[in-house]
Amino acid sequence: MIRSNAETLIRKSMARFVDHELIPQAQELDEKGDFPREMFRRVGELGVFGLRYPKKDGGSGGNTTLFCVSCEELARGLMSVAAITAMQCLMGTNFLFHYGTEEMRERYWRPAMRGDLVACFCLTEPEAGSDLGNVSTLAEETDDGYVLNGMKTWVTNGPVADFYTVLCQTDPAKKLKGLNFFFIPAGTPGFSHSKAFDLLGTRTTKISEIAFNQCRIPKTHRLGGEGRGLSNLMNILAEIRVMTAALAIGLQRACLTDSIRYARERAQFGRVIGKYQLIQAKIANMATDLEASNLLTYKTTHLIDDRVACLKEASMAKYFATEAACRAADEATRVFGAYAYSMEYTPQRYYRDSRFLLYGGGTHEILQTNLARWAGL
Secondary structure: OOOOHHHHHHHHHHHHHHHHHHHHHHHHHHHHOOOOHHHHHHHHHOOHHHOOOOHHHOOOOOOHHHHHHHHHHHHHHOHHHHHHHHHHHOHHHHHHHHHOOHHHHHHHHHHHHHOOOOEEEEOOEOOEOOOHHHOOOEEEEOOOEEEEEEEEEEEEOOOOOOEEEEEEEOOHHHHHHHEEEEEEEOOOOOEEEOOOOOOOOOOOOOEEEEEEEEEEEEHHHEEOOOOOHHHHHHHHHHHHHHHHHHHHHHHHHHHHHHHHHHHHHOEEOOEEHHHOHHHHHHHHHHHHHHHHHHHHHHHHHHHHHOOOOOHHHHHHHHHHHHHHHHHHHHHHHHHHHHHHHOOOOOHHHHHHHHHHHHOOOOOHHHHHHHHHHHOOO
16 A cells, blocks of 8 residues: 555665675574664664654655554564554654644754654553553642652663653543653652663563652643643544554564464475465465455555544554454464574574553454444444
8 A cells, every 4th residue: 555655665674684684683582682772773864763753843745654664564573563663653742743832842853863862652650551540640730730649550761761741640530531741750759750660572572660759840841731631642542553464564574474374384294384374364464464454554554644534444444453463473483383482493483572552552352342333332
């Protein structure tokens, strides 16, 4: 569904970077499990972090489609680098760009576009995942600002970020209408984070808890109008979901490519296993899922670029593509057989990383409930 030369050019450029720089380091980065700071800076040098933002403001002047193409290619190389990039491009910097002061954008947003600073987004709480009405992190207004108290969990980039966009409740009686986003620089008194979680997959993605204890910030650090937190989040929810679908496509492509290569090389009973129909069926199913995921995902990105409301389409793309990625990762382990159980081969990483896709942007149980309603049930 290519609609412009820009899509072709960005895909070729990102594919070259992934093939020559990311894939050769992917296994080592995954095994070490450290935040890939040098790789992060390299992605920033390519202008990827600013793809969603206008050139006149310091971005790269792209759109959602180009952003998703980049995320897809990075996920083909290493899912955790793609996840960090997605956080930097979208959730971690979006509200600062649109609602921060010029001083805040100059000090934090522009360096983040270059890859000099790491951004972070704090939404989930121990008792508030999909149920945002249950957010309890409280921002109490004072004469000169706000005082924050509460905790966030499953915060991507939590232990390594330089600044945080945090969803808080300012008036518990208003529930969803009392939600607001706030900007918190790292090192603000009263702010702390836990040690990084020990993760099954996306090992270089650092995730932790964040705590606020009498954390004081100025009034200018509220991002958006009072009570507009949920509506402002809804403005980018389709992007969040379709971005996750793009990550899933990248993983599917990696699974399919490696499975085909292995099926052409591995011989059993006197011929390569790719000659056996059951292996061919796995490849056929993976290829069909990939094509369907592409059509759903990039139809949606083009709708977003055309400013057409498409939360339903984005939800379908996220649901289908991420489930397809999990199927592809499972099938890849079956094509590789016992070798997939070895940490030396890629399917074990694909299998671990695929689970990451199921949770962000809405659990599939929530998505299925919404999709059934949109279908007319």
